[in-house]
Amino acid sequence: MSSPDPMVIVGGGQCGARAAHALRENGWDGAITLLGDEGLLPYERPPLSKSVLLGQKTAAQCAIYDEAFYREQRIELRVDVPVAAIDRAQRKVALASGEAISYHRLLIATGAEPRPFDVPGSALPGVHALRAVPDAHAISGELRQGRRIAVIGAGFIGLEIAAAAVVRGCEVTVLEAAPRALMRAVPEAVAACLIDRHRQMGVDVRFSVQVDCFTGEARVTGVKLADGSVVPCDAVVVGVGVTPRIALAQAAGLDIDNGIAVDGILRTSDPHIYAAGDVCSFPHPQTGHRIRLECWKNAEDQARAVARNMLGHDEVYSAVPWFWSDQYDMTIQIAGIPPLGTTTVVRETGAASQIFFALDADGALVGASGVGRAGEIARDVRIAQSLVAQRACIEPALLADREMKLRSLLVAEAQ
Ligand SMILES: Cc1cc2nc3c(=O)[nH]c(=O)nc-3n(C[C@H](O)[C@H](O)[C@H](O)COP(=O)(O)OP(=O)(O)OC[C@H]3O[C@@H](n4cnc5c(N)ncnc54)[C@H](O)[C@@H]3O)c2cc1C
Structure with missing residues (x-):
């Protein structure tokens, strides 16, 4: 698969870098141009508020891929070229330097910025x-x-x-x-x-x-x-939250609704332009309405999904959200959307570890929030993510019973 014009990605962050890689992995043989404005190789942000502040990791160790990777994958990475405008009629992006780059498909992955x-x-x-x-x-x-x-x-x-x-x-x-x-x-x-x-x-x-x-x-x-x-x-x-970086999209006349509004396949109101990661809001099957997520896993998953859709697969994005935070020796892991729940069931998974399952009015599992030691909550929260995807209805007593293996509920539900 290729075209004379490159796949162009605006935003050299988590989502942009992963999408560039996924385009190659999914068979795009043409040019890929990844445009960033931070002057650094695309990097993971989560360590910035954890191991980097604790002096356990350097910023350089947060790079998603090293320089050689982009060369080997034939991804043209330019990290100090803010994109200034999108010319939809000509299918070009204009860089702040005045240079213009044509695109076959454009991905906007400009992330978010502190409110x-x-x-x-x-x-x-x-x-x-x-x-x-x-x-x-x-x-x-x-x-x-x-x-x-x-x-x-x-x-x-x-x-x-x-x-x-x-x-x-x-x-x-x-x-x-x-x-x-x-x-x-x-x-x-x-x-x-x-x-x-x-x-x-x-x-x-x-x-x-x-x-x-x-x-x-x-x-x-x-x-x-x-x-x-x-x-x-x-x-x-x-730290009062973030707002999506929509200025480019807005100036180009793309639909905006709490971020760049994309459809189920992460395509904007222009069929040649896609958006993914923190910057976009998308219709989520689990909620039945449009949501915007600001988390690492969403940037990763949407990057892979959008790359496939830019190549014409047109697959609806429906991943169940998953998020984590680390503070001291505790971790918090959240799967699904707990606020959709009307009933909470608690499972004690360790001396200081608990998972709070959220069930909706129909008794379906809609979210799980674990807090405590990673080793005592991670597996159950991961399985809960799959149970949420299945809209599994589970007896509260089974959810509360730590001896009951969640995985067996998943198998039972799938049969
Ligand atoms: C300190 C911190 C800690 C975090 N911790 C966690 C965590 O523990 N768990 C979790 O799930 N998530 C966490 N996150 C959130 C996670 O990092 C983000 O959800 C993820 O980075 C989103 O990826 P993105 O590619 O959409 O956006 P970003 O990573 O923000 O990348 C967007 C890129 O686009 C660039 N850009 C914007 N406009 C232009 C332009 N006009 N031209 C060129 N480039 C442009 C930006 O400079 C940036 O490099 C954390 C975020 C931060 C900041």
């Missing part, structure tokens, strides 16, 4: 957000013994940063506007387990607090709250 936190003082030196390698280096430089770090937002990234900071000897305060952590992502009990652990480690976690502004002149010295109190600090890390 701005617009309070007075947010531009002060010492106020950070974490998305890319330079951010991780800057934050890592702040995490010195005895320094006071304020983390805004008790989402996954905020909590991972808090964990790394406290392990590195910082005094950490987490400030969250909502009444609890991870409000939309996990059941309250999972969030409570995590927060208990943070508090045991000495993190001061505060809920239902509103940030009024950041104080300081030459650099940040505190976080002023709406009640007038000030949390003194030496640095701030803001």
Whole structure:
């Protein structure tokens, strides 16, 4: 399979790099051009808030593939060429340098960026957000013994940063506007387990607090709250979520709906242009409506699926979501979409490990959230992912019984 024009991918991140590889694996013999704007080989972001902040891994070790790989696969990788515009009529992308590149099919995998936190003082030196390698280096430089770090937002990234900071000897305060952590992502009990652990480690976690502004002149010295109190600090890390990078798609007139709106085969409103990863929203069979996911596994799975669809396979994307986060020696793994559940069933899988299964009103398994030691939850959460895909209806008593092998339920359901 080939054409005189290349397959062009905008966005040299997780999804872009994997999609380029998958195009080759699926038989595309023509040119592939992967365009990034970070000046680095495409890399994995999850370690940035974990092992990189803990000094256990360097940013260079996070590269998805080494340089030789792109050469061998005949993928033209250009990492310092922001794409400035898409000319749909001519089927070309315009680079910021003025150069234009024609495309046979175009994939937009421009990811997401930290949601701005617009309070007075947010531009002060010492106020950070974490998305890319330079951010991780800057934050890592702040995490010195005895320094006071304020983390805004008790989402996954905020909590991972808090964990790394406290392990590195910082005094950490987490400030969250909502009444609890991870409000939309996990059941309250999972969030409570995590927060208990943070508090045991000495993190001061505060809920239902509103940030009024950041104080300081030459650099940040505190976080002023709406009640007038000030949390003194030496640095701030803001983790209040991300927004999809849709500017290119929007300027090109593609449909937008909480990200670039794609159909079931990850194709945009232009049949020659696809989108995948954090940037796109797609109709999800499990929910019956359009969702957008911001997680590693989705970027990986959609990369493979979209590559096949760019080659004409037209397969509907229906993978059950899976997500993980690591904090201290605990892991959280989530399969499916737990908030779709109306009933929760708990399985104790170890002394400090539990899985919360979510069943919907019909009794079908729609999600599983495990918290604890990886070895005590990973297998069951993985099997739960398959059970969710089958819409398996399982007796709550069986789910709760740790002696009952989930795999056997899967086999029974498949028969
Ligand atoms: C610190 C951190 C920790 C994370 N931890 C976890 C975790 O534990 N578990 C989990 O499941 N997920 C985690 N994630 C989320 C996961 O990394 C993302 O879901 C994944 O990176 C999405 O891949 P993507 O390719 O869609 O986007 P990205 O990886 O963001 O890649 C998009 C790329 O496109 C580039 N780009 C944007 N616009 C242009 C343009 N105009 N021209 C050229 N290039 C452009 C961007 O600079 C970027 O390089 C984490 C993310 C971060 C930031």
